[in-house]
Structures are given as C-alpha cells and as structure tokens.
Amino acid sequence: MKTLRLIWVGWKFHVKSLTLSGFFILTSVLQPIIFASVAYFMFQAGAREGTLLYVALGAGMMGIWSSTLFGSGGAIQWQRWQGTLEYCIAVPPPFLLVIVPLTLATATIGLYSLTATLVWGRLFFDVPLHVAHPVAFIVALPVTVVGLGLLGLILASTFIMYRNANALSNLLEYPVWLATGLLVSLSLLPVWVGPISWVLAPTWGINALRDAAIAGNAWPEIGMCLLLSAVYLVIGYFALQHFERLARERATLTLT
C-alpha cells in the first residue's frame, strides 16, 4: 500500500511539475502537431488508400516517445543539476520507487501529444475519430503509457553513464519512430529491424491503439505491452542498482 501511495504521489507531483514547464508542454503539443501535419499532407498527396486515423495515432505516439525519451533520458541528470539526486538516493524508500513515478510522468505528459494530434487532425484534416472498440482503447492507452514509462526507466538508468545524454536522446528519436512502425508498416523495413521492434513497447502500444480504434483484436498487443513493462521494470531495477553502486564507489553522485 505504501509503495502504491509513493508511486501515486510521486507521479502526481512530477506530472504537475512537468505541466508547469512551458517548454515541455509546448514541445509536447507543437512538435507532434507539426509532424502530424507533415504526415497528413504526405498521405493525402500519396496514392495509398486508408484512414488518416492511422496517421494521427502514429503521430501522437511519436510525441509520447519524444516526451519519454527526453524526459526520462535526462531524468537523473536533471536531478543532478538541481542538486536533489543525493536526497533522492538517501531517502528510506528504494531509489527505484523515486524514479519510476518520474519516468511514468514523462510518458503521461506525452498524452498531450496524442490528444493534440487527434484534435488537430479532426479540425483541419477531417480525420475520423470513431473508435471501433472503446473499452480496449481505454485500456490500451494507460497500458501503453506504463510500457513507455518503464522503458523510460531503462533510459534513465543507462543514459546516466553517458555524459552527453541529450545527444543520445537526439539520436534515438527518429530510429525508434521508424523501427516501431509508427507511420510506416514494418513489412517495408529490412527483416533485421523486426526483432528490434518486438522488444520496444511503442510497437505493441501503437498496434494496440490502432487495433482498438480502427478494427481488430487489441488484447494480445495489450498483453505484450504488460509483459514488456514487467521486463523493463526488472532490467531497470538492476541497472539502477548498478548505477547507484558505481556512483557511491566513485563519489560521482554530485558531479555535473
């Protein structure tokens, strides 16, 4: 119960804190809208038949990934700059329970992106917003956010070993958009991209949302998202422990 309360309070705090950042919100809303517009125009100009809802959901998920990537990738570094990292580690609860709410919050903020691209698409590109399976869609949404948030935990705990984490974030934005099939069918990509896409939560998240919204059975993808979340949690736990031990041994906790 205490654990759940800690996660809930931490998540609420970080969502509020990130919502107060004009930069973060505007980036979460404006960037996906621009990319969504580019995608809408490209698909409208192209010869492929299909619904623009496919594009809207993909562009929204691009925003959730960007938000998670930049928010979680820099999470520990940001605590370092603010001088709060030592306190986060010194408090009685495990460090994992302090960081997980933060990474979940960065993925949650990405929901602004999804909302923005759907509303934008509806208003200016006549994107149909009819959801075929509302229950599955409502379940798929938080499950996807949790999946990405816990993937963010791995980013947070591994990027810290790299001094220029921002550069790594810049590098990983496009490849994950591409490899997880957010706007391009995975069948067009080289075969070796397949296994990479399978271990990334956005692949299953977007498939779940599309199946629920357009047509199809979203539950297997929702299950895969939950399974991957559990795997990310375990990896993140050990990665964080490793980072904490190294930082204590080398006395680098406060170095920026």
Added chain:
Amino acid sequence: MRENLRVFFIGGYLSYRALFNWMHWSYYIPTMLGAPVFQILFFAYIGRYAQVESDEFFVVGNAVQLSAMAGIYGMAMTVGGERWTQTLSPLLATPANRLPLFLGRALPLIANGIITSAFAFFVGWLLLDFELTWSEIPALAVVIAVSAFSCTALGLVVGALGLRMRDVFFLANFVVYALLLFCGVNIPLDTLPGWMQDVANRLPLTHGIEAARAIANGSSLSDVSGLVWTELGIGAAYAAAAFLLFKLFELEGRRRASFETI
C-alpha cells in the same frame, strides 16, 4: 576596418570553439551526423509507404534542410550559451561593431551546415535509391552553400530574439520544425494550401530545395540561377532583419537589465 575583420574572424573562431566546449564531439556526432541519417531514412520510408514521390525527392529535400539545423541551433546556442554562462553582458559592453561581431559567429555555422548537408547526401546515395553524377556536384555545392547561408541568416534572427526571450531553444526548435512543414522538404509544394505556399516563398530553403532538386534532375546552375538568387536575397533580407533586431533588443536589454536573466 582591420579591427572589424579581427572581430569577425577571431571573434567568430573563438565563439565557435566555445560552442564546442559545451558541444563535445560525443555530442556533435550523434546530433549533427547521426540524427540526420535517420531523418532521411524516416521520411524516405514514409514516402515509400504513402506512395508519394521518389527516394531522390526525400534525400535532396532533407539533405538541404539539414543545412538549416547547424545555422539555426548554432546561433540559438551561441546567444543562449552566452546568456547561460553569464558572458552576454560583458560581450555587449564591448565597443566592438555588432555587424562583424555576430556575422563572425555565423560563418563557422554556415560551414557546419554545408558539412552536415554533404554527409546527408552521401548517406542518401549509400542507403537509398539516389544517384548523383560528378558533374552535378559543383552546382549542388553552390546551392547548399547559399541555402546554408540563408538558414543561418534566419538563425541570426532567432539568436537576436534570444536577446529578448529567456528560452531561445524553444523558438529554435519551432523554426526548424516549421521549415520542415512549409518549405517542401517532404511534401510537394503544389499540394500545400495556397497560404502555406505563400509563406514558403518567403522562407529560406524553399527555393534552395527547388534548385537542388532541379540540379539532381539534370539542370545546370544557370538553369536555376533565378532560384539561387532568390534564396540568396531572402537570406540577405533575414540577415538585415537580424541586425536591426540585435540593435533593438540590445537597447531593450540594457533598459530592462535582462541580459543576465536565465
């Protein structure tokens, strides 16, 4: 005159070195060379999937657009970095002529934009269905240099606004993404609504990309000279606007004592 040249070249060189003081090679390579590779692949594959245009369309559009990245982010970081390190006030307290002071900072960024763009063309040739003959390269190099100049001029405007705004990086992001939307980088210009085409014709890149695509399709430099001159003229107009804005916001900043606000 000699002093101005010294400020232009040595000032620009020192500023560029300072930029890379916080922009280490481990930052430069993933951001300036790594990300562009994936940007080109991303849009080329969307193009294939949406069945719109050829790989060449996306390689040329994105490779020329990438010359904007160095100029716009670089100028934003130059002014933003001076503010962050609290050196903006001492810089503006010097009697140095502002024109060479800021243009000198722009010159290395133009070179940087050209390098990024050339690398992007190489990657496009290596990984996608894109061919370029040796005879097309000199004309293409001229177009890239002119586009890099005009984008850096737009970057100067962003940098000038950085004297007034606290968060210039948001503006830089917005401008780079807006160019991606308006300038026909990935969308055929004639499929955009009329008002967007009007905006595009007043932005850097649009004419540069059009000229580069024509050259990649076999046109000569003289065939596209009108487009190149227009691109150059737009760049000059933005550079002039930036100079005026620098003057204006410097006065404003002094009045409001806001140079050290971060």
